[in-house]
Amino acid sequence: MSEYIHKSHNVTVLMYHLVFPAKYRRAVFDERVDEVLKEVCLEISERYQIKFLEIGTDKDHVHFLVQSVPTYSVTRIVTLLKSLTAREIFRRCPQVKKILWGGEFWTDGYFASTVGKHGDEAMIGRYVKNQGKEYHKLHSDHQLALF
Template sequence: MSEYIHKSHNVTVLLYHLVFPAKYRRAVFDNRVDEVLKEVCLEIAERYQVKFLEIGTDKDHVHFLVQSVPTYSVSRLVQMLKSLTAREIFRRCPQVKKQLWGGEFWSDGYFASTVGKHGDEAMIGRYVKNQGNEYHKLHSDHSSRCFKIPRSKL
């Protein structure tokens, strides 16, 4: 479950439902790519102020339910997630680059929606699960862990 994030001068709970289609809507998500995507997202969560509440794939697109802080705009969050995940998937799964003719991993477009803390979070989770034909939940973290604040900021 999401939590209020307490910073020195503000308290926020910003939840986003993001959908990223693969380039050409190619069915590139298999078990290996799913595992790499999950690992990379959890590494991103360790380094940046982003918490992945849920990650799920269908054959040609990914759904994220993420919580972040106001210093990351939606476009910056999308850019960060797309660039870091694409780079690592291409590095760790070179066969995917061949499937996409050596081009980009993600299509240029994306879907982004804000999610309310009370009531809508579970609804979005159900919606994501019911999308597509073969949705696979890769990760779910509804724990009460907040973001880590680096010691240099304390």
């Protein structure tokens, strides 16, 4: 669940719905890749001011519902997530590199949308769940914690 982030002289609740397709729209997400993706994202949340409210996969793309701080632009969040997750998935799941012909993990593009705190968070969660044919929720955070 999202929460108000209190910093010096400001209070924010900035949430984004991000969608990253795998390169060539290849179906690279299986149980092992899903587990690695979840682990890497939770490690990212420990080191950066990014909280993963929900992570979900559907064979060839990933949905993230993330909360962050104003000092992180959407571009910075996307770059950070794509680079760290791709590097770790290739390292921990070498079979994925073969499927993608030794190239990049993510496509160059992405989808990003802002999410409002009042009323829209649950709606986006339902929207993400209903995307694709084989959506698997990997992570959901509905517990309050300090950032």
